[in-house]
Amino acid sequence: MKKLLLMVLLMAGAGILPASAQRHVKHISSWGAHLGRSETGDYYELSYTPMLTNRLALRLSGGYEHGALAFRGEYSVYQGRVLVSPQLFRLGEFAYVHLLVGAGAGYEWTNQNGTGEAANGSNEPQRFTYGPQAGLEADFFLGNRLSLVATGTKGYLFNNPLVDQWPGMAGVGLRYHFR
Known part of the structure; x- marks a missing residue:
């Protein structure tokens, strides 16, 4: 985490500070890398x-x-999410807070490496799950192109999930904005 913060500070000071008029306008896109904790483990995400x-x-x-x-x-859970993200409010040109509403799907795989108790005949160690998700996300801009992101989501999964029926995730990440 210390290395991530140092990298952010160095990039912000390296001249990636163009005019701030293009932060949240139509046709701007961004790539993000996020890491965090779920209620039962760790997660990594690209967005x-x-x-x-x-x-x-x-x-x-x-x-x-x-x-x-x-x-x-x-x-292990491999997952994908599609979320609509309306802006709730902003604090000047520094912080933008968005609502997250959408759906996710994942593939769960348990009992890896023979570490769990033997499952009875009716329980499979692998399952596909899907369901709605909602949350909040805040972008804290370090320049016009780079932002620190804080995200929290909660969802509900169908198809009898093996890991968690009501998964929750909280994490931080970096996002690069481009046109």
């Missing part, structure tokens, strides 16, 4: 976010979550 209007974005992301559960052992 692409195009601005559809000056106050509405579409957030597309793919992620990987891993951890260990008491009865199912080590697990």
Whole structure:
């Protein structure tokens, strides 16, 4: 985390500070890298976010979550999310707060490396899940092109998930904005 903060500060001081008039305008896009904690493990996520209007974005992301559960052992979840992101408010040109509403789908795999208790015949160690998700996201701009992102989401999963019925995630990341 210290290395990430040092990299952000160095990039912000390296002249990536163009005029701030183009932060949240139509046709601006961004790539993001995020890491954080779920309620049962760690997750990593890559995102692409195009601005559809000056106050509405579409957030597309793919992620990987891993951890260990008491009865199912080590697990991995590969997931994708599509979220509509209307702007709730902003603080000058520094912070933009967005609502996240959409859906996600994932592939869960438990009992990896023989670490969980033996599953009975009716429980499979792998499953596809899907469901709605909602949350909040805040961009804190370090320049016109680079922002520090804080995200929190909560969802509900269908198809009898193996890891968590109500998954929650909180994380931080960096986002690069471009035209």
